[in-house]
Amino acid sequence: MPRSSYYAAKHPSESMRRDEQKAQWIAQIQQACFYTIGRRRMGVLLEQAQGLKLGQSQIGRLMKAFELNAKIRQQRKTYQKSRCVQTQGLAANVLNRYFSSASPRSKLVADMTYVPYYEDNQWHWGYLSLILDLYDRSIVA
Structure with missing residues (x-):
């Protein structure tokens, strides 16, 4: 040296x-x-x-x-989970994207969502579920 x-x-x-x-x-x-x-x-x-x-x-x-370079984020690779799509155990496609009905209460659809609410100084999750009649788009339940 x-x-x-x-x-x-x-x-x-x-x-x-x-x-x-x-x-x-x-x-x-x-x-x-x-x-x-x-x-x-x-x-x-x-x-x-x-x-x-x-x-x-x-x-x-x-x-x-001083080794202060930006750290490059690594992209995650997607892997194919299985080679064939398994349809066993799935519900049949009854509506087939035809969202109208000729008579009341013949076609009913449901949806559920989570709603946050504040009670007793902490946040909670509530569940909101609706059943819609496709005949006149009214909420049945």
Whole structure:
């Protein structure tokens, strides 16, 4: 190891101190944004937050040197669960997308949904279920 490297590491220069300060600002922004900011957007955010205008190459160099790069989210691969569709146990398609009726109460459809409500200082889930008559679109129950 050269002697100059030892003394350079022992007494950091003024530019190294400035780079460390810039890297701290970058680290604060990265932590606030969950490490999703790249060098292009980082320049805009640094200018807004600190009033510091840096070039993209300098920001990229600092982010690489201090390991502050954005973490790339991995896309999840979809896997085919089975090769053939199993229709065994499914209800038959009686309506066949024909949502009208010639007589009352011959075709009824139902729907259920969850409704949040606040009671006794905490949230609860309620269930709302409707039965609709397709003859005149009235709610039966």
